[in-house]
Amino acid sequence: MRRAFALASLLMPLPAAAQTVQTGGALAVRWCTACHVVEAGQRLASDSAPSFRAIAARTDTTAATLDRYLSSGHTLMPDFSLSTQERDALVSYILSLRQKP
Numbered sequence: 042m043r044r045a046f047a048l049a050s051l052l053m054p055l056p057a058a059a060q061t062v063q064t065g066g067a068l069a070v071r072w073c074t075a076c077h078v079v080e081a082g083q084r085l086a087s088d089s090a091p092s093f094r095a096i097a098a099r100t101d102t103t104a105a106t107l108d109r110y111l112s113s114g115h116t117l118m119p120d121f122s123l124s125t126q127e128r129d130a131l132v133s134y135i136l137s138l139r140q141k142p
């Protein structure tokens with residue numbers, strides 16, 4: 042009984058919020074790096090797409106504005122048809138890049 046509990050906590054080393062950020066980071070690397078600078082240290086990206094860090098740094102960026110942006114189709118960005126969970130994860134990831142004042 043005790044053992045099972047210890048095993049379960051080993052399998053869940055991160056709190057849910059941190060895991061969402063991690064999932065979002067993985068999705069961003071897979072889908073967004075073609076155009077956006079997603080992580081620090083990454084180079085190749087298109088000129089017209091802002092880096093995720095720059096997006097996070099803008100004061101008018103909120104979870105709601107990002108969610109709305111990612112829910113609708115755009116002219117310049119492909120429509121990824123993201124699921125709600127994928128959107129949440131990407132939004133959490135982008136906001137996690139915001140520098141603490």
Ligand code: HEC
Binds near residue numbers: 072089107116121131
């Ligand atoms: C084909 C290139 C391309 C890909 C791939 C791409 N983007 Fe973009 N994205 C752009 C461009 C260009 C802009 C700025 C112009 C615009 O709004 O369409 C942009 C703008 C944005 C903005 C809005 C920034 C603002 O001004 O508020 C967000 C948020 C964003 N992208 C997130 C993502 C995410 C998340 C992914 C991966 C799932 C992604 N993008 C993949 C090209 C791309």
